[in-house]
Amino acid sequence: MEDPVKPDDSDTKWKGYHGHTRAKHNLLDYYLNPWMKILGSNSSKLRVFDCFAGRGDYLGEQTADPVELEHIDTSSVVPGSPQIILNNACEFIHLTDKIECVFIEKEEKNARILSENLPDESKFPDGVSYDIVVGKFQDKTIPEIEQRGGWDIPTFLFIDPFGYSQLDYDVVTTISQSDGFEVLINLMASQVVRWQDVDKQQDALQRPFGTSAWREELETHQAGPLDDKEVSYYCRRLEENGPKHTIAYLVTREDSDAMVYYMIFGTNNPKGLEVMRDAMNEIGPGEFAYAPNRPGRHQDQAGLDSWSENEVRQKLKELFSGRELSFESIVSEYVQEATYSTHRRKDIRRELKDMEDEGIIGIERITSQTPAGLSGDDVVNFPQFE
Structure with missing residues (x-):
């Protein structure tokens, strides 16, 4: 069962670009910079997967400025995560031999629009390439990894679905348990909170948590430093079978204190954890959060x-x-x-x-x-x- 939202190829889902979308794009852009610098200096090839690539464009109302692109051109007025990834690849390709970008998109309509919004590879520096793969994250990601050199290449995966039912636990943990692999996941925690007591959503909710006992375990789980125990529990479940380390970044609406989602980072490398920890604390507004209307989350350097x-x-x-x-x-x-x-x-x-x-x-x-x-x-x- 899909989440109770509009289809991913509905035009209305791509209308509007707001602060919470800019927040996740900021985090992606901010982290790719040191990731490519550090690993590009020590590896001949890097890979970046955008597992829910979308259209590479947002239409209509715009209440936030998009991430600025300095190294590629795009026909999009408001570019998306694929352009952010390619922009970083073009900036840092001088450090390595090859940066391969893979954009997975399950909807053919979205994939077609994305292809129209991306520059031709001939305009990139040597060594930067991309492919658009039509298919579902849970079906395509692991086969694409194996077909593109396997598990020994440093790989970053941006996993940003609409809703939660496509976050297949086994796929996410198989990927993220591998050394050299890092993931940045959008967990739509507001939807998890909203729908967890709806009978028709129980199968869909089991997929990200990976266990039929998730309700009982969630009931007794202690959230620790996070505001929402559903997110803390998800991080714990990831660490049980996936990455050794996780850290979560709260994203609220720009005009209220309502939580929208959490961006969850997973890595097996303590250095990666440190760099993402610094990023999440740096870009704000808020400590480990984009939360402009939550006073308790405001960064205050005074004293x-x-x-x-x-x-x-x-x-x-x-x-x-x-x-x-x-x-x-x-x-x-x-x-x-x-x-x-x-x-x-x-x-x-x-x-x-x-x-x-x-x-x-x-x-x-x-x-x-x-x-x-x-x-x-x-x-x-x-x-x-x-």
């Missing part, structure tokens, strides 16, 4: 310096008491254990240097060339804290 060190220090003592490990390992473990903390690498570095100045910890410089530096393999020795 941050007066209290953040104490909070960071407390966490450092809690995690590393009596241990000796590298700075890079400290940041990695801190990010995994305090995923929704707003404190970043620079805050951890600053607090460690203050603790060294106070004689609390010892640091052996290995990577850093001066006593003022702290990075990489520099070893930090923590005493046993009470």
Whole structure:
């Protein structure tokens, strides 16, 4: 059963471009930049899949500006995620030999319109390519991965369906459990909340969670730092069989505090988690959220310096008491254990240097060339804290 919404090729579904759509496009664009920089420097080929590619165009009312494209031309007035992906590929192809973009779209009408909105490959730098694949995400994604070089190529997948019934749990976890694969998923949590008690939607709701016991498990699940336990539960289910790490980004309507969806990132790489964590905390408005009308989510830097060190220090003592490990390992473990903390690498570095100045910890410089530096393999020795 499909979700109780209009068909994906209905023209009305592509009318309007608003703040919540811009928010997910911002996040996609923001993360592809470091992803391509880091992996392009170490790999001869990268792949990016847009698994619900759509039309590459939005029509009608526009209350938000689209993501600016500097490296490709498009006939679209308001371009979509395929153009954002290609724009990044053209910007960073100089770092690698090939960036292959795959746009999966189940509706032939949407795929045809998308093809009309994308530039011809002849206009791209050498090494950038794309294909439009007509078919369903759950049917096409894994075969396309296997036909295009298999599971050893760094691959990023943008999974942005209308509704939730197409988020096949087994497909998502099979993809995201693979090293070198990362996913950014749109979970329409507002629809999950709305329809979870409707009998006719039970089969559809089981698909993203991947278990017939989802209602019972959700009932007892504790949301933790997230506002919505349905999202926290979905992240837990992903981590049970898919990526080692997840982090969720709340997206509300621009004119109210109503939740629309969450963008959920999954990775097996702690560095990927750190980079996406920084992105989600950076682009706002809101901490790990596009939530302009939720006061509790507003980023407020006032007074941050007066209290953040104490909070960071407390966490450092809690995690590393009596241990000796590298700075890079400290940041990695801190990010995994305090995923929704707003404190970043620079805050951890600053607090460690203050603790060294106070004689609390010892640091052996290995990577850093001066006593003022702290990075990489520099070893930090923590005493046993009470």
